[in-house]
Amino acid sequence: MAVQAQAKCGVKDSEISFQIEEKMQNILFKITKFTLCLLLTFHGIADCQTPIRTTSELLQDKEAMDSIMSIDILNDMVKLGTTQDSKLNIQSNCTTKEYGITPILVYIIQPIEFNYGRLFPSKGIWKVRYKFDRCGESKIYNALFTASNDREKPKCDMLLPGTTNASQLLIKDALTSALTNVHLQAIKTGDKKCEDVNVFDMRVSEGFHDVTEGDKTFKGVWEEIWTFKCCDKMVDVAITFIPNADPGGASFICRSTSDKKPQISSILSVNQPIKPRTGGAQ
Structure with missing residues (x-):
């Protein structure tokens, strides 16, 4: 990488003096701050x-x-x-x-x-x-x-590519289910089993929103599509994320993008919530 410097022509001496003075003040401030910090460190204060x-x-x-x-x-x-x-x-x-x-x-x-x-x-x-x-x-x-x-x-x-909202812990947990869904889709379509499977993209398809089912409202739900490159074929997996009532964790379910979106209540009934506080959205 090259660093380019540009020179300005037609600048007055007074302006140059002001710029030099301002830079000197900034340098003196940094030196003073550094010296004070060293003194405090020496005395065990900071x-x-x-x-x-x-x-x-x-x-x-x-x-x-x-x-x-x-x-x-x-x-x-x-x-x-x-x-x-x-x-x-x-x-x-x-x-x-x-x-x-x-x-x-x-x-x-x-x-x-x-x-x-x-x-x-x-x-x-x-x-x-x-x-x-x-x-x-x-x-x-x-x-x-x-x-x-x-x-x-x-x-x-x-890290994995894309613009997911999920934290690293949540990605780790959801990835196993997503890969299982990829293989199930391959079986369903009669494709040969591919051993070379990589995450190609992770993107949000529906941002944070509330979902009401009956008399219950689930807050902060979001949807993502994770794309996997399986040998020479792209396979999409849709994932619904539901934050736990106790902040920090989330439940999720994976499906083919052609499958109907399930009800939140059915997801929670079969999916064990992820409990660590770092397991939700980032």
Whole structure:
């Protein structure tokens, strides 16, 4: 990646002086903050860490955003994107070295902590959803970052592609049922059994909404379609998610997209709810 610098012509000396003075003030402020932090750490009063717990806090912190979207991090996202493209056999003839990375969402799983003056976070786990562009086509991918040492860039792991609303725990639980449905569909249509099955996409087909059946209302229900690439064939699985009354968990049921949508009450009667607080929507 190349960094381009632009020069401005026709700027007055007074404006230049003002810009230099403003930059010097920012530098002095950072030095003062860092020095104060070191003194507090030396006396055991503070550890120089500023935890960021929510996405809104992260978006308001320019230094933190610059850190988690540094060139090193973006390069890791490019590597994951090309690896996923290869795994899913997408754009196999694309040989370009020019890539586009557009962050869509940052979801904080565990608070991100920074030591002042360090490039990388010292702690934290977060997920980045991004659009990966190359050769005129784009795909939505997800990457999981884990920071444990501010002297090294965070560990980067590949997650399943798409724009699912489900948490990682809920995805893990629903995936087994979804794969079973894929194989049942293959048996029903007489297709040969395919051992090479990969998640190609996960998308929301109906956002959060309430469903009323009789005198009972189920809140926050949502629908998704997960697409699997089975050898050379695409297979869609529809999934209904129903959040538990106790926040954090969810029930679900998988079906073919051609099957009629079941009643929520019938889903809950046969499907054991997922109880951990991390098992619902993210």
